[in-house]
Amino acid sequence: MSQQEDPCTRFYKIYRKEAEEYDKEFMKKYDEDLNTTLIFVSLPRCPDTRAKLNGRPVCSPP
Amino acid sequence: MTSTFIIVVHSEFQPNLNEETNALMRVMIYTMNSTAFGGEAPTVPQRTGTPPTMVQVQAILVASFCVSLLSALLAMLGKQWINRCAPVNIRGTIIERSRYRQRKLDGIANWYFDYVMESLPLMLQGALLLLGCALSRYLWEYNTTVASVVVGVTSFGVLFYLFIVVAGVISVNYPYQTPAADFIRHIPDALGRIPYILYWIQDTIRSIRDIFRRIPHIPRRLLWAFSMFYPAFRTSIEESYCLGVLTELANNLRWIHVRFTGCHLLLDVAFDLLCTFLSTIPLLPFALAVDACKAIVWLLVGLTRQVYHALSELLAERRMLVQILDLRCISWTLKISVDEPVRRSALEYLATVMLDDSHPIQVVTDWLDILLDCVKVTNRTVTIVQGLEELTATSSLFCLRMLSLLVVMDPTPKILEDVRRRYTRTISSETSFGDPLVRCLLGAIHRVFHQKHTEGQILPFPQRRVRWRVQWNDYEPSSDEHVKVACALTNFARFGYRRSGSSAKVPRWILRFALHSLSRDPLPPASVVIDSLSIIAIDLGCDVPDIVTIHPRTRGVFVLSK
Numbered sequence: 064m065s066q067q068e069d070p071c072t073r074f075y076k077i078y079r080k081e082a083e084e085y086d087k088e089f090m091k092k093y094d095e096d097l098n099t100t101l102i103f104v105s106l107p108r109c110p111d112t113r114a115k116l117n118g119r120p121v122c123s124p125p
Numbered sequence: 126m127t128s129t130f131i132i133v134v135h136s137e138f139q140p141n142l143n144e145e146t147n148a149l150m151r152v153m154i155y156t157m158n159s160t161a162f163g164g165e166a167p168t169v170p171q172r173t174g175t176p177p178t179m180v181q182v183q184a185i186l187v188a189s190f191c192v193s194l195l196s197a198l199l200a201m202l203g204k205q206w207i208n209r210c211a212p213v214n215i216r217g218t219i220i221e222r223s224r225y226r227q228r229k230l231d232g233i234a235n236w237y238f239d240y241v242m243e244s245l246p247l248m249l250q251g252a253l254l255l256l257g258c259a260l261s262r263y264l265w266e267y268n269t270t271v272a273s274v275v276v277g278v279t280s281f282g283v284l285f286y287l288f289i290v291v292a293g294v295i296s297v298n299y300p301y302q303t304p305a306a307d308f309i310r311h312i313p314d315a316l317g318r319i320p321y322i323l324y325w326i327q328d329t330i331r332s333i334r335d336i337f338r339r340i341p342h343i344p345r346r347l348l349w350a351f352s353m354f355y356p357a358f359r360t361s362i363e364e365s366y367c368l369g370v371l372t373e374l375a376n377n378l379r380w381i382h383v384r385f386t387g388c389h390l391l392l393d394v395a396f397d398l399l400c401t402f403l404s405t406i407p408l409l410p411f412a413l414a415v416d417a418c419k420a421i422v423w424l425l426v427g428l429t430r431q432v433y434h435a436l437s438e439l440l441a442e443r444r445m446l447v448q449i450l451d452l453r454c455i456s457w458t459l460k461i462s463v464d465e466p467v468r469r470s471a472l473e474y475l476a477t478v479m480l481d482d483s484h485p486i487q488v489v490t491d492w493l494d495i496l497l498d499c500v501k502v503t504n505r506t507v508t509i510v511q512g513l514e515e516l517t518a519t520s521s522l523f524c525l526r527m528l529s530l531l532v533v534m535d536p537t538p539k540i541l542e543d544v545r546r547r548y549t550r551t552i553s554s555e556t557s558f559g560d561p562l563v564r565c566l567l568g569a570i571h572r573v574f575h576q577k578h579t580e581g582q583i584l585p586f587p588q589r590r591v592r593w594r595v596q597w598n599d600y601e602p603s604s605d606e607h608v609k610v611a612c613a614l615t616n617f618a619r620f621g622y623r624r625s626g627s628s629a630k631v632p633r634w635i636l637r638f639a640l641h642s643l644s645r646d647p648l649p650p651a652s653v654v655i656d657s658l659s660i661i662a663i664d665l666g667c668d669v670p671d672i673v674t675i676h677p678r679t680r681g682v683f684v685l686s687k
Contacts, residue, residue, distance in 0.1 A: 070470070070473045070474045070476075070477055071220065071474055071477065072219075072220070073470050073473070073474070074454075074455070074458075074470045074471055074473070074474035075219050075220045075223045075454070076219065077458070077466070077467050077470050077471075078223050078454055078457075078458050078471075079219055079222070079223055081458055081461060081462055081467065082223065082226055085461060086210070086211060086226070090207050090208075090210070090211065093203065093207050093242060094204065094207060096242060096245075096246075097200045097203050097204050097207075097242075097245070100196060100197075100200040100245050100246065100249060101197065101200050101201070103249055104193050104194075104196060104197040104200070104249070105197075
């Protein structure tokens with residue numbers, strides 16, 4: 064059956080399969096990178112940091 | 126984290142109310158009991174402004190905060206962009222979706238998406254450095270010991286970062302790669318491009334000078350344009366109702382004048398004049414209106430014709446875009462896949478796409494990459510990787526055609542220089558080709574990239590000594606392939622002729638191809654014969670019209686320039 068198929072359709076079927084694999088890896092890579100960035104930016108939400116800083120330093124003027 | 130520090134530092138800007146209350150209470154106690162503080166009169170401290178150090182610290186902190194916010198925004202947008210890349214919500218056939226996907230992928234490469242994503246960590250690192258600086262400066266005001274710890278850690282971080290950047294530049298294999306190292310590594314490449322940028326500037330200056338030179342010809346052009354529109358203009362003048370009415374008026378006045386000189390009664394003449402004016406003047410506005418309507422209709426027709434032409438050109442361009450996208454899809458598949466069925470399917474499809482003769486110059490770099498992947502160079506001899514013979518033949522033929530179109534259609538050094546650099550990096554000028562299968566095609570491409578300077582001309586290819594010669598003796602192509610190679614080589618010959626004037630000779634290797642083609646038995650297809658004869662004609666100094674653009678029937682018409 065595949066012999067009678069148009070070369071265009073046959074090629075794009077294969078292309079789609081190859082592209083799906085590639086895109087999945089591509090998107091996974093960037094998604095993880097961006098997640099790391101977002102986690103780093105939202106670090107002050109971490110209650111531990113807040114608590115330490117709200118205690119106010121610590122040192123008084125000499 | 127920065128925001129929290131900003132709040133802490135911001136409290137320094139507020140007046141300290143506790144201190145003020147304490148001072149006032151001391152003054153009150155002193156008024157009740159003047160011996161309470163040992164005779165020393167306490168004073169209420171004057172309010173001073175914010176110390177300048179705190180302003181500096183606050184400025185640095187705010188800068189750090191803004192940078193990290195910006196990177197957060199970019200990260201969010203980045204997530205959105207990546208999700209948009211997936212053609213999930215695009216309706217249509219599998220072909221349309223695949224083309225959409227390829228367009229997106231090309232866009233990612235063309236618009237430096239990688240660099241934008243790589244810049245996010247850089248921005249965060251910058252924000253962290255600013256925070257470290259601000260913190261050290263802030264703590265320095267209170268306690269040097271605590272501040273020195275922060276300064277020490279920050280300096281260590283900076284030094285370590287510099288060290289990994291330098292190490293990353295020195296070796297690509299080093300695992301701690303950073304975007305900065307990538308950037309520095311590309312600086313020599315960018316410097317290498319400077320001659321070509323200068324060449325481009327020179328070209329631009331030349332074209333601007335050409336524009337200035339054309340200014341004296343503008344009146345002649347205008348005259349020419351007027352002569353083009355003159356028939357239409359004359360017809361509209363001749364058919365103008367307004368002019369007709371005025372002519373009628375003039376005729377009547379002349380007739381009245383004749384009657385007046387024939388000693389008729391003044392009253393009669395006055396009556397005639399009144400009738401004439403009354404019968405023509407009220408018609409004038411209508412005639413004017415009709416003329417204006419006609420002019421507008423003429424204008425609209427002309428404009429519609431222009432719009433139609435522009436639209437049809439746009440549609441033609443779009444059709445070409447689809448073809449380029451198909452070629453990009455094929456080249457992408459051939460690049461990333463090593464499976465035999467996948468490659469075969471791509472090559473089968475390519476055979477159907479190649480029939481259309483457009484100028485997809487954008488894909489030439491892809492095909493050169495594919496071609497260079499198919500061969501390996503050992504001891505200055507090029508051999509084909511086993512199993513890739515078919516792909517090598519197809520891609521070299523395709524590259525040759527693309528290159529010939531490229532030099533004829535768009536001889537700007539940018540794409541050519543990029544392609545040449547890729548080629549010469551892999552295959553040097555001294556290389557020879559062992560395999561007879563693609564020796565001729567690869568040899569032809571090789572000669573294009575390593576050709577000599579033509580005297581007095583700046584060619585995008587630097588001068589090199591070439592010892593190796595392209596021989597066509599054992600070149601037995603299929604007729605289809607022969608037609609394409611002949612067409613490509615004729616393009617090269619014509620390109621050389623146009624650049625260097627009629628005094629230049631066609632390179633001997635192209636001439637040898639023409640002679641080899643003509644000496645074959647049986648004779649090759651008619652178009653090959655025509656192309657070969659064209660090459661010989663160019664060598665003899667004849668100006669051969671552009672075969673790519675003229676009608677196939679008139680291909681053989683030569684114009685003798687001498």
